[in-house]
Amino acid sequence: MVELLPPAAAEKLRLLRQRREDRHRLVPEFEQIREASMARVAAEHALKRLVSHPQDGGFNLGPDDRRVIEAQRTLDKATDEFKHLQELQEVRSEAFQAASGALVTVEDFLRHGMPGNCQIAAEIEVEPPKLLKGEGPLDGAARFQRRGREIKAAIHTIRSSCFPKSYCRQRMREQVEPLVRRGEVSVSRLVEIDGEIEWPMQRVRSELYGEQRQAAFGEVPDAVALVAWMFKDALIAALDREIDAEADDAASLSHEERQRREAEAQGDLLAVERDECALVWQAQAQGLPCEFRADCSPLAILGLRLITVPRATELPPSSAERAGFNLIGGRR
Numbered sequence: 001m002v003e004l005l006p007p008a009a010a011e012k013l014r015l016l017r018q019r020r021e022d023r024h025r026l027v028p029e030f031e032q033i034r035e036a037s038m039a040r041v042a043a044e045h046a047l048k049r050l051v052s053h054p055q056d057g058g059f060n061l062g063p064d065d066r067r068v069i070e071a072q073r074t075l076d077k078a079t080d081e082f083k084h085l086q087e088l089q090e091v092r093s094e095a096f097q098a099a100s101g102a103l104v105t106v107e108d109f110l111r112h113g114m115p116g117n118c119q120i121a122a123e124i125e126v127e128p129p130k131l132l133k134g135e136g137p138l139d140g141a142a143r144f145q146r147r148g149r150e151i152k153a154a155i156h157t158i159r160s161s162c163f164p165k166s167y168c169r170q171r172m173r174e175q176v177e178p179l180v181r182r183g184e185v186s187v188s189r190l191v192e193i194d195g196e197i198e199w200p201m202q203r204v205r206s207e208l209y210g211e212q213r214q215a216a217f218g219e220v221p222d223a224v225a226l227v228a229w230m231f232k233d234a235l236i237a238a239l240d241r242e243i244d245a246e247a248d249d250a251a252s253l254s255h256e257e258r259q260r261r262e263a264e265a266q267g268d269l270l271a272v273e274r275d276e277c278a279l280v281w282q283a284q285a286q287g288l289p290c291e292f293r294a295d296c297s298p299l300a301i302l303g304l305r306l307i308t309v310p311r312a313t314e315l316p317p318s319s320a321e322r323a324g325f326n327l328i329g330g331r332r
Contacts, residue, residue, distance in 0.1 A: 005302070008125075012301065016102060016292075019284070023092065023098075023100075024096050026096075028088055037082055040075070047068070095291075098291040101291070102291065102294055105295070106302060113298070117310075119309050120304050124303050125303065126274045126278045128278040128279050141276050141283065144273070145293070148269060151272060154265050161251055161252060161253040162246075162248055162252045163252055164249055164252045165244065165247040167254060168243045173236065179224060179225045179228035180229050180232050182222060183224075183225030183226045183228050184200065185226070186198035199222075199226065200222040200229070201221060203219055204217070204220055269297075276293075277296065277303075
């Protein structure tokens with residue numbers, strides 16, 4: 001995977017992996033914590049034996065006895081060591097998880113997340129943005145994180161916006177018309193051969209529970225389609241009233257408008273994340289405790305840019321004709 005990336009991006013990926021490994025090595029091992037726990041328990045038993053009654057197998061020594069004082073000191077030291085290792089494991093495990101999150105995101109993107117019609121074009125050298133007065137790399141990165149959260153909130157608002165009334169009415173009519181056609185009742189058999197009226201039917205699926213779970217299928221009258229056929233105009237008028245009550249044209253967006261706005265917001269978000277990542281790289285180079293967010297764009301972390309390539313219109317070459325790798329969709 002590294003060899004398929006441009007040089008600077010490959011180096012960044014190596015640094016991410018190395019940082020994760022460094023954080024992992026600092027986490028106390030389970031065996032070390034287990035030994036500390038056993039030492040604490042042994043110290044507790046030793047002290048208890050010194051102060052307990054002879055009938056319980058102890059020596060019944062007083063708290064001022066030198067041996068009791070020494071045993072208590074040993075227990076305190078073992079307890080402090082065990083507690084220290086537990087706290088160290090918790091803190092360093094969190095640091096390891098933080099360093100792993102961005103790497104997992106990047107590697108998953110390179111393996112599976114790249115769009116099939118895109119390829120990596122080139123590296124983008126992003127200079128760390130200018131910091132505000134009295135602001136360090138950590139403060140600057142936090143400021144861009146806040147800006148990123150604001151843009152994500154705006155994207156959520158765009159995606160959650162309703163559609164215009166006119167569009168909803170058009171779509172409603174497009175959905176009612178098939179119901180009307182499906183709900184038509186035929187009396188031909190009744191008129192011609194004194195047969196049964198042909199009501200609109202729909203197929204339903206049921207599940208039977210017994211020793212084995214089974215599926216059953218059947219047909220029932222399609223009441224919704226029948227109502228649509230009988231009362232088409234009344235149904236459309238009622239649905240128009242419901243749309244009027246639910247819709248909010250002032251806050252609505254068409255498909256085209258929401259796509260345009262979201263594309264612009266996604267572009268702004270990527271630009272902000274590029275600045276944030278540039279500051280994170282700077283902070284890490286200075287030895288500051290700073291990690292990339294796990295939900296940050298891999299393109300921002302590695303400093304890459306994607307371009308859309310035309311889809312092939314001819315058959316791909318055979319395996320014998322392929323030469324080298326092309327990083328499109330993470331495949332050969």
